Amino acid sequence: MPVLDLGAQGAEVLALQQQLIRLGFLWGDADGVFGPATALALRDLQRHLLLRPDGIAGPRTQAALAGPPPLPSSAYGPLMREADALASQDLADDDHLPLLDRGLDASPFREEPPRFAARLAAAPPAAAELTPYPAPAGFAAYPPLGVVPPIVSGREDRGGLAFLGEAVAQACVCLGSFAADQPLKVRWYGRRALEDNVQFWSATKFIAPLQLVCQLNRRHPGIPIAATSVRSLEGGHTEGFAELFRDLVSYAPRAGERDGGGSNRIAYLFKRLRHGDEPDLQSWLRQVSGNPRALLLGWHGQWEPPRDRPDPSFHNPFRQGAELIGPGGVLLPHRSEPRTRNLVSAYDLVRMLTLLGWHQQLQPDIRLPGAQWSSLATLVEGLGHDTARYLDAALEQLGLLGAVDEPVILSKMGYGAETGDPDIDALCYAAFASFRDTRTTPHRQRSFALALRVPTRPGFGLEADARMGAEVTELVRRIFAEELA
CATH class of the missing domain: 1.10.101.10 (PGBD-like superfamily/PGBD)
Structure with missing residues (x-):
């Protein structure tokens, strides 16, 4: 030919x-x-x-x-055909994407989030019960706080994440290997994982609650964050922190919200709960991840009516600010922060998710500073309620649903397609996962975190959704097949 x-x-x-x-x-x-x-x-x-x-x-x-196919078929074709069929029935469009908006109720793991924290807290099983992911040269100890680890970028045509499709602009993956009586070993992979600080939209919303946990537990170590509430400065409206965080992740409808504004307003509210002696969220993220250029004090696109033209249908009880309260009174006050943009790297998202998911496996001096597992467990359960189900789809496409045991999936999606600017418009997905792979004897523990960003533009959301599903599927396939180089 x-x-x-x-x-x-x-x-x-x-x-x-x-x-x-x-x-x-x-x-x-x-x-x-x-x-x-x-x-x-x-x-x-x-x-x-x-x-x-x-x-x-x-x-x-x-x-x-x-020759014989060295790899199984890409998931893009089947996922795109599914999306096309749904669109033809007016069941999918840019505002209703098959995987991004599938929701926990449609997940095979819908009953699992309350069990996630206990699974992550358990010590690795004995070697007779669990074989660790092979940790060849290149795996190393988890890095200290503020230290950026070596990230395998791979050449354009081989190694690292070079196999990812061209649609993926930024990506980071961290793969873990741990077993009884052995320290956690990790390896980092990336495609422009730290070079680009870009808009990851709502995928960043879980970071401010992580800082809240660190602040609370350092100042009030006997109070888990599930025992706290957020009280508005005007009117005294009060809601439990755990419920607010779950609404942030799941986009549960809230009175007076529009276009996901409830989740967006909660996210910005959490950024303004800070003791005056603590660094702001942006500075804290830089100190923890080691990325000196991260920006994270911006809004999340929440809509607010002009003050001189009130909207009777709009209801935001926290518009004037709020404070975190609990046993003993006010625990963290409201602070007005100067606004920046929300521009972070794929590495930042993976670093924060691994600090959460592997908290119990890390040495105390490299854990999230001040955080206690009794509070982090609340965030673990909440992140199990993400609407995006790309990891579910990957396991379905690969026929692995019946082969995984003790699943943990913590994730946060992000999606923005408003301006037509390819540097801004994107579909994003950040996730931490842990599974016991029962196909081998002894079983293997598959534990990893990922962040992917697929630029898009209005009218192409269905294609971006299928692309994201296919890329996550191929990543999972290579992790389970132990093919990441």
Whole structure:
């Protein structure tokens, strides 16, 4: 077969397109014309095969396609077909995405969040019961606070996360290996994981509550955060912290909210609960993650009516601010913070999720400063209520639902598609997961965290949703197959 490149036409191109469609990398009909969509699909396939992603079907690419499939089909094709079918029934569009908005009620793990904290707190089983993920050269101890670890970036055509599709602009993965009587070992992978500080939208909302836990437990070590409430400065309206955090994650409808504004307002409210002696959220994040350029004092897109034109349907009891209260009175006061933007890296999200998920496996001096597990457990359960179910879809696509035991999935999605700016508009997903893989004897513990960002634009949300699902699926497949290099 001749070398096929952009602009080629004919039966050979038609056969190539049919293979790309069968493998799930190309969506649509084969027309025999090698256009931009075919080139993009071919580059994604080449990344999966660890070939140079040049979008040219040369001898090496053609030989790989002619042999036995070295990888299972990409999940993109099946997920995109599902999205297209839902859209044709008016059940999916940019505002109702099949995986981003699936919700916990549709998850096979819907009964599990109350058990997550106990599973993460348990000591690793004895070696006879659990074999750790192999930790070859490259795995190292978890880094101290404020220290950025080495991140395997990989060359463009091999290693690291080079297999991820071109649609993924930023990514970070941290893979853990731990067993009884052995310290946790980790390895970090990335694609522009720390180089870019960008908008991850609502995926950052869990960070402020982490700082709240650290503040509270350091100043009031006997009070778990589940025993606290948030009280408005005007009118005395009071709600439990745990319920507010769960609403932030799940986007549960709240009186007077519109367009997810309830979650957004709660997120910004949490940023303003701070003792005067404590660093602001942005400074705290920089100290913990080691990223000196992170910005995290911005709004989250919440809508507020102008003060001179009140809206009777709008209800935000915390508009004038609030304070964290509990046994003994006010625990953390309200503070007005200067606003910046919310620009962080994929690494920041993974670092904070691993500090939460692996808290019990870390040495005390490298844990979240001051945090106690009795309070972190509240955040663990809350993060089990995320609407985005990309890890569920990955396990379904890979046929692993029946092979995993003692699951833990903590995640937070983010989605913004308002401006048409590719540097801003994006679908984002940050998650920590832990499973016992029962396919082997002894069993293996699969524990990892990831953050992915797929830029998009209005009208292309369904494609971004399917792309995210496919990339998470391939990451999970490689983790379970122990193929990350």
